Amino acid sequence: MPKIVAIHDLTSEQQQKIKDIAPDYELLVTKAKELTPSIVQDAEIMIGWSRFVQEDVLSADSKLKWIQAWSAGVDKMPLKELEEKGIQLTNASGVHSVPITEHIFAMILAFTRNLHLAIRQQSNSKWDTSGTFTELAGKTIVIVGVGQIGSHTARVAQAFGMRTVGVRHSGKSDPYVEAMYKVDQLDEALAKGDYIVNILPLTDDTRGLFNEARFSAMKDSAFFVNVGRGQTVVTNDMIQALQAGSLAGAGLDVFEEEPLPSDHPLWSMDNVIMTPHMAGDTDRYGERAVDIFLENLQNYVSGKPLSRNVIDYSKSY
Template sequence: MTHQKIIIAQNLNKQLLEKVQVLIPDWNIITGKDPAIWRNHIHDAEIIVGWKTEMNKLIESEKINNLKWIQTWSAGVNALPLDTLEKANVQVTTANGVHAYPISETIFALLLAFTRKIDTYVKQQQKKIWHHAQMKEEIHNKTIGIIGVGKIGKETAKIAKAFGMTVLGIRHSGRSEEFVDEMFTQSQLEDFLPRCDYVIVTLPLTSKTRYMFGTNEFNLMKPSAFFLNIGRGSIVIQHELIQALEDQQIAGAGLDVFETEPLPANSPLWQMDNVIITPHTSGNTEFYDQRLIEDIFIPNLENHLLGKKPEINLLNYKKGY
């Protein structure tokens, strides 16, 4: 008898794996990060959980008629062979929402570090320097602009309101949202950017967002404004960001994502006093696996077993997210 097969290309703990096994007791479950564990099962897996870049070539070389659904382990899908998957009618769901708490915390860690000079004081501590560093700014009652008001953006807006901030948002649909005082669309950047003391990019990388930010956009920002990118590196024209920082067109940048990762050692960004770099870790959390499995994958798996489409975070191929 041939059993249905699922690949979980992650090292799940026993408790989470058991929650999956209860739903599909008769399935053949292949689990583990090591490619040697799942490589020979790609051709007949019905579900793949936790996409790995090594799978791209395997998918393209193997017949994937049996593959029905992929649950990614990240919010972004730009690393997947989307054309191939779309032609094969493979459904894709993402990890969107898992990151809302940790990324919003990182955003405010960066905002507070810049405004309260925490990064400067850490550097001074290493050199045993006692100096106020002209620290005087605060984030209360300032204006924060959130570009991409999805789950991360909504949580960021909610926290911003606790600081008494004015919250501006950009959303593709322009639809209003709780905790956002004014909503704009991408075509209204010229009206949006000059009003912001902090500009936060939380967008996915798509054909419409690639290189969305460059010299023109930085020139629209206040010289006192800070720019944070926790979306994708290729949303920003990196050398134009560097120029804007060098020219003091903007006050500083908090960057978790870069066009090339790891960020090359010769990048000027490493040496800039008005830049804080984190190594694409803003979404890391102790609850990552639990949230992804319990809040996204298991409800979608229950639908799949009933012959329904997964409802949570289903990728729209045309939109790219």
């Protein structure tokens, strides 16, 4: 009997849904560290990914045909080797649209209303009403990397009365983005933004994309929010822009080095808000990830192509 191995917790209801769709498969739910080489090599489908299973997945004896990643990002997976073995890969893109969008606006609104400074003053029992206060209405948000998260972010931005500008590789339009640019027009798009939101995946093309030239293209009054990948930003260039006043502030959930060292200069900068790579966290994560898997599983057992979130190995996303 072919096997489905899940290395993330599944509720009894979720397990039953998998069994109902694939009654001819054996389902094993366990922890990655508890898997034996024989179990991994015998699996046809795997839900989740861990470095602990990599060697066995890539072995000559592996029967694996499909991996459902538990995250949207797949840059830490051995993509070249998986492609060579003909293993299909799907990710959890779409799971994060609501929590990451809300996280983005938590940071943007904090800057707009000076909440980041008020919280620091509260810790010091200090009453201080100084600062510049503004509104989102009429401001322009530039979303770099318009996928499902970016589209949802644009929709929420429009509800605040903001103008929405997007950047995506294809340049394809989006119903919630008023002006869409291609990546080779990035600097032109950045120049329009009061708030720049980076949601790009990490690829050879995006690594270090936000460097001195990109920050120079932004308005001095612009705020930069990064919920994509830390390695898409040259951190020292961003710090220099923040210190020089050529960038008003930065809301950062991801970093080149994680966890961020305790002596890093970003910790002490008043115009920086930081969270520890938690923008996508939500108590509804597993529910949404399993829904994606179930839809693909229905196609898989029917002999149809996987329909959602199939990774294009040539693009690394």
